[in-house]
Amino acid sequence: MTSATSAAPASVRRSGTKGVARADREQQILDVAGRVFAEHGFTATSVADIAERAGISKPLIYNYFGSKEGLFERCLQVASELLVAEIERTAQLDVVGIDRALATLDGVFRVLAGRPWAWQIADDATAPEVGLALLDSYRRRLEDIAVVGVGQLLTLAGDHDPLDLEALTAVWSSVFSALVAWWIEHPDVTPQEMTSRCGRLFGAVFGVVPAAPDA
Amino acid sequence: MTSATSAAPASVRRSGTKGVARADREQQILDVAGRVFAEHGFTATSVADIAERAGISKPLIYNYFGSKEGLFERCLQVASELLVAEIERTAQLDVVGIDRALATLDGVFRVLAGRPWAWQIADDATAPEVGLALLDSYRRRLEDIAVVGVGQLLTLAGDHDPLDLEALTAVWSSVFSALVAWWIEHPDVTPQEMTSRCGRLFGAVFGVVPAAPDA
DNA sequence: TTGATGTGACTCGGGAGTAAGTTACCACGA
DNA sequence: TCGTGGTAACTTACTCCCGAGTCACATCAA
Numbered sequence: 001m002t003s004a005t006s007a008a009p010a011s012v013r014r015s016g017t018k019g020v021a022r023a024d025r026e027q028q029i030l031d032v033a034g035r036v037f038a039e040h041g042f043t044a045t046s047v048a049d050i051a052e053r054a055g056i057s058k059p060l061i062y063n064y065f066g067s068k069e070g071l072f073e074r075c076l077q078v079a080s081e082l083l084v085a086e087i088e089r090t091a092q093l094d095v096v097g098i099d100r101a102l103a104t105l106d107g108v109f110r111v112l113a114g115r116p117w118a119w120q121i122a123d124d125a126t127a128p129e130v131g132l133a134l135l136d137s138y139r140r141r142l143e144d145i146a147v148v149g150v151g152q153l154l155t156l157a158g159d160h161d162p163l164d165l166e167a168l169t170a171v172w173s174s175v176f177s178a179l180v181a182w183w184i185e186h187p188d189v190t191p192q193e194m195t196s197r198c199g200r201l202f203g204a205v206f207g208v209v210p211a212a213p214d215a
Numbered sequence: 216m217t218s219a220t221s222a223a224p225a226s227v228r229r230s231g232t233k234g235v236a237r238a239d240r241e242q243q244i245l246d247v248a249g250r251v252f253a254e255h256g257f258t259a260t261s262v263a264d265i266a267e268r269a270g271i272s273k274p275l276i277y278n279y280f281g282s283k284e285g286l287f288e289r290c291l292q293v294a295s296e297l298l299v300a301e302i303e304r305t306a307q308l309d310v311v312g313i314d315r316a317l318a319t320l321d322g323v324f325r326v327l328a329g330r331p332w333a334w335q336i337a338d339d340a341t342a343p344e345v346g347l348a349l350l351d352s353y354r355r356r357l358e359d360i361a362v363v364g365v366g367q368l369l370t371l372a373g374d375h376d377p378l379d380l381e382a383l384t385a386v387w388s389s390v391f392s393a394l395v396a397w398w399i400e401h402p403d404v405t406p407q408e409m410t411s412r413c414g415r416l417f418g419a420v421f422g423v424v425p426a427a428p429d430a
Numbered sequence: 431t432t433g434a435t436g437t438g439a440c441t442c443g444g445g446a447g448t449a450a451g452t453t454a455c456c457a458c459g460a
Numbered sequence: 461t462c463g464t465g466g467t468a469a470c471t472t473a474c475t476c477c478c479g480a481g482t483c484a485c486a487t488c489a490a
Binding site: 014015016017018019046047048058059062067068 | 444445446447448449451452453454455
């Protein structure tokens with residue numbers, strides 16, 4: 001209708017707005033960036049690659065996020081808020097022991113559906129200086145919660161060694177990461193299926209069948 | 216004679232051999248490189264950094280290893296041979312279940328003493344193309360062994376789901392990595408202490424006290 | 431003297447970051 | 461209903477620096 005479309009260059013898009021609002025575009029970039037950062041790590045990821053995958057140009061990223069580090073920080077922030085909120089919510093529930101672990105896993109799987117990179121991004125060994133502080137506080141908050149659950153288990157077993165607590169907490173975090181990583185490699189599996197799978201595995205390992213979480 | 220050397224600086228060492236044999240120097244470079252690669256990942260590590268930490272110059276590394284990727288591959292190879300040999304040795308023993316897991320951990324901790332990077336290097340998400348094949352075959356050999364042990368546990372619990380086996384194997388590998396990583400952050404702890412710590416933790420988690428390995 | 435060990439000083443490509451321009455949407459007045 | 465500016469969204473085409481890889485040469489043990 002509007003006249004201008006008459007001799008519009010059908011194939012090649014040139015510069016100029018595409019009618020996408022800044023907020024939407026930022027969201028889209030964050031999603032792509034999070035995925036790529038999680039896959040290759042901060043250093044091995046190039047801004048040009050993110051731009052290409054997002055179907056935009058590099059300067060737009062700099063326009064919206066200032067720098068590669070700024071983009072990474074925003075990704076971390078998104079992931080942090082998402083996960084910490086969910087895990088703190090689960091920690092409020094009055095379940096303990098294995099059932100608490102399962103409930104936490106279940107919540108995280110639900111939150112992570114569609115953006116599984118949010119968990120992986122915290123394990124980046126190549127994160128820039130500025131991100132380290134954020135990363136640390138983020139990890140610390142998650143570990144503070146894990147320590148409580150793990151501590152219950154160890155106390156129950158009569159183990160009061162603080163280093164044992166520290167080590168087992170690290171192990172538990174790692175188990176969590178491994179399950180998420182496995183899930184990412186099996187995209188067809190739903191969060192619900194993951195939770196019931198974890199239930200089975202916990203049962204086999206601990207020799208008990210935990211109560212099924214409300215599915 | 217040569218004009219510039221007029222005021223020959225007594226302190227600064229210039230070029231020329233330092234009397235170190237190639238084999239020794241290669242070993243030294245591999246050790247430094249493995250450490251740095253494990254810490255920062257392949258991409259985030261610069262050859263110049265490795266050279267500086269080893270107290271030599273960059274071209275010597277290229278002279279001995281051809282390229283950054285070549286150096287990385289050699290590191291992988293060293294780590295692979297070291298660990299696969301030890302784990303296959305342990306797999307020959309006729310212990311099963313938790314005791315087998317403990318025996319494996321014990322052997323690996325002993326092998327890793329002094330070069331803990333050998334385990335971490337396999338988890339590099341930024342590894343170059345050429346290293347990927349090597350990395351995969353390396354991981355696969357370790358996992359083939361892990362699968363047997365994990366399979367015993369699951370079968371015992373009446374779980375015959377192949378995906379469960381796959382997931383739990385990934386978890387077990389991850390537990391292994393976490394314990395090694397924790398150990399690296401606590402350099403004072405001896406391999407023997409690590410093994411007994413693992414025994415305690417396993418006991419707490421599995422609710423049984425496993426037989427102590429021959430220390 | 432010869433060959434192994436070793437280095438200073440380069441080249442060159444790739445990726446972070448930038449300057450300046452281009453296009454489309456959207457008020458607002460006539 | 462139509463221009464018409466103003467501004468937000470977007471790009472091309474750069475600069476610049478850091479790090480991989482190289483070359484020619486220096487030193488020393490035998």
